[in-house]
Structures are given as structure tokens and as C-alpha cells.
Amino acid sequence: MYAIHTEQLTKYYGKARGIIDLDLAVEEGEFFGFIGPNGAGKSTTIRTLLGLIGPTKGTAQVFGRDIVSEKTAILADAGYLPSEATFYGGMKVRDILKLSANLRKTDCRAESASLCDRLQLDTSRKVDELSFGNRKKVGIVCALQHMPRLLILDEPTSGLDPLMQREFFKILRERNHQGTTVFLSSHVLSEIQRNCQRAAIIRDGRLVACDSVDALAKTNARRVTVRGDFVAKERPGSGQAFDTAGLSTSGQAFDIAGLSTSGQAFDTAGLSGVRDLQISEDGVSFLYSGDINQLTARLAKCRIDDILVAEPDLEEIFLHYYADDNEGGEPR
Numbered sequence: 001m002y003a004i005h006t007e008q009l010t011k012y013y014g015k016a017r018g019i020i021d022l023d024l025a026v027e028e029g030e031f032f033g034f035i036g037p038n039g040a041g042k043s044t045t046i047r048t049l050l051g052l053i054g055p056t057k058g059t060a061q062v063f064g065r066d067i068v069s070e071k072t073a074i075l076a077d078a079g080y081l082p083s084e085a086t087f088y089g090g091m092k093v094r095d096i097l098k099l100s101a102n103l104r105k106t107d108c109r110a111e112s113a114s115l116c117d118r119l120q121l122d123t124s125r126k127v128d129e130l131s132f133g134n135r136k137k138v139g140i141v142c143a144l145q146h147m148p149r150l151l152i153l154d155e156p157t158s159g160l161d162p163l164m165q166r167e168f169f170k171i172l173r174e175r176n177h178q179g180t181t182v183f184l185s186s187h188v189l190s191e192i193q194r195n196c197q198r199a200a201i202i203r204d205g206r207l208v209a210c211d212s213v214d215a216l217a218k219t220n221a222r223r224v225t226v227r228g229d230f231v232a233k234e235r236p237g238s239g240q241a242f243d244t245a246g247l248s249t250s251g252q253a254f255d256i257a258g259l260s261t262s263g264q265a266f267d268t269a270g271l272s273g274v275r276d277l278q279i280s281e282d283g284v285s286f287l288y289s290g291d292i293n294q295l296t297a298r299l300a301k302c303r304i305d306d307i308l309v310a311e312p313d314l315e316e317i318f319l320h321y322y323a324d325d326n327e328g329g330e331p332r
């Protein structure tokens with residue numbers, strides 16, 4: 001059975017685009033990643049699935065239940081961590097957790113105590129006095145303490161320190177092994193890559209890819225790192241020193257004409273498929289999706305100390321999916 005199934009799910013806020021024609025299928029028991037930059041539509045998707053806002057068009061079911069007509073039953077099965085959890089002011093953490101458990105009509109005391117212990121959450125403090133990270137932990141316990149069948153987590157790790165993030169993902173993996181479906185919305189790609197089996201990528205409100213994390217990370221682009229005695233050279237005709245400041249990760253297509261090594265120009269004229277150029281003191285690194293023979297022929301003219309050609313990680317794949325279309329943005 002699908003934990004989540006959407007068909008052409010669309011949400012407009014007035015005339016403003018939220019999500020458009022989203023077709024998504026998440027199997028029960030999956031640890032599923034939902035990736036997208038700010039404003040892509042992740043929170044809109046989640047709020048629509050939970051019946052917190054109504055769709056403009058399309059349909060969706062959670063465990064086979066319709067998100068419009070059966071939203072109360074859906075909420076009973078789900079644990080939801082919003083990206084910014086807010087609580088009633090003046091209340092102690094323990095009272096908030098109790099209130100949340102009472103709303104579920106479930107005795108959550110044992111699980112709540114275990115989660116608070118593992119996340120080092122002091123339940124005697126007033127919630128207003130807590131740091132952002134500690135308030136996040138309160139939201140996590142509220143979402144997890146009733147052992148829901150589906151966890152929907154919207155940017156859960158923002159504000160958590162690395163040790164707490166590690167413990168949090170350990171808890172999620174344990175739950176997933178017990179059968180809980182985890183739907184994790186994030187723009188931290190390393191956590192998607194480490195934890196999720198499959199992931200969907202959303203861009204400008206539309207799904208642009210949905211596959212296993214391994215498959216998403218596979219393109220014929222390679223991260224090429226060349227070490228050598230590279231020096232900045234004048235750009236032809238510009239009269240300006242080749243300024244590398246700010247060039248590193250913008251995701252735009254760069255040409256690396258103008259770099260030279262030991263007097264030999266490392267010139268990319270006619271060499272297409274160079275992106276995401278990063279320049280360091282002892283070399284260059286870039287994503288390359290062109291003809292490898294052309295690259296090696298070009299490099300053969302230069303004196304280099306070392307070369308590494310590796311598969312890009314998910315972070316770099318993401319740049320492909322988000323590059324502007326007029327910059328050859330289709331992943332290759």
C-alpha cells in the first residue's frame with residue numbers, strides 16, 4: 001500500500017504558485033527524501049497532504065485515505081514536525097508534551113521520557129526560555145511520542161547540533177526499521193543521501209525527478225580535480241586579471257579559459273560541459289560532462305601533478321537539477 005499517493009496535486013495561493021501537478025508515490029515503510037530549495041513547494045506539499053490547507057486541483061491519499069474528506073483520520077496516523085514549530089507561551093516543556101499526548105488520546109509517557117532522555121531535553125524549563133534548537137527538540141518529541149505510522153518532517157535538523165542530529169537520525173532509522181514510513185523534507189542533501197532509500201526533487205512547484213538516491217546521484221558528469229602549478233592569467237581582450245572570487249559554487253556554467261599552468265594555457269575553448277569551477281591554490285576542480293578524450297587531450301599539453309576523476313555527490317547533482325535551463329540545466 002502507498003503511504004502517500006498524489007495525482008496532479010496542485011495548490012495555488014490566490015494567483016501565486018504553491019505546487020503544480022505533483023504526482024508522487026511513497027510506499028509504506030520507505031524512508032523517503034523530499035528535496036528542494038527555498039520556495040520550491042516542500043511545505044505546501046506537506047501541509048496539503050495533512051489537510052491543513054486544501055488543494056486547488058488534483059487528489060491525494062495517505063494510507064488510502066482521501067486528504068480532503070478523511071483528514072482527521074490521516075492526522076491520527078501521522079507525526080508532523082513543521083519547519084517552525086510554535087507553542088503556547090508560558091508553558092513548561094512537560095506540560096506541552098502532555099497536552100500533545102492528550103490530544104492523541106494515547107499514553108505516551110514511556111516513549112516521551114525515552115525521547116527526552118536521548119535528545120537531552122529538560123522538561124522542567126519553560127518553552128519560551130528555550131533556544132531554537134531545544135524548541136525544535138520539543139517539536140520532535142511531540143511528533144514522535146505517540147509512535148505514528150507515518151512521520152512527516154519538514155526541515156527537522158535546522159538548529160540541532162551535530163551530536164543531536166546524529167541521535168535524531170538514529171531514532172528515525174530505528175523507527176523506520178520497525179515499519180514507520182518517514183517522509184523527510186530537507187535541503188541538506190547529505191542527510192538525504194545518508195538516510196533515504198528514494199527521493200523526489202521539487203523545483204518551482206513541480207516534480208523534476210523521483211528515483212532511488214543512488215540513481216539520482218548517477219549522471220555521466222564527473223567531478224574532475226586537477227592539481228598543478230596553476231596561475232591566474234589575463235582574460236583575452238579584457239585587460240582584467242582573471243578574478244576567481246565568487247566563482248566557486250554558483251552553479252553557473254563557467255569557462256576556464258585563462259588559467260595556465262607552467263606557462264602552458266589550460267584553455268577550454270571548444271571544450272563544452274565544464275561547470276561549477278572551483279579554483280584553489282594548487283589546482284582546479286570542476287564538473288565535466290563533455291567528451292573525456294577532449295579533456296585529456298587538453299590536459300596533456302599542460303604540466304600537472306595529479307588528476308582525480310570521481311562521481312559527483314548528490315550536492316553536485318542538485319546543481320544540475322537547479323541550473324537555469326538556458327545554461328544547459330538538464331541533468332546529463
Ligand SMILES: Nc1ncnc2c1ncn2[C@@H]1O[C@H](COP(=O)(O)OP(=O)(O)OP(=O)(O)O)[C@@H](O)[C@H]1O
Nearest residue numbers: 013016017018036037038039040041042043044045
Ligand atoms: N501563505 C502563502 N501565501 C502565498 N504564497 C505562499 C504561501 N505559502 C507559500 N507560498 C508560496 O508558495 C511557494 C512554495 O512555498 P513553500 O513554503 O511550500 O516552499 P518550501 O519549499 O517549503 O520552501 P522553504 O524551504 O523556504 O520552506 C513559494 O513561492 C511561496 O512564496
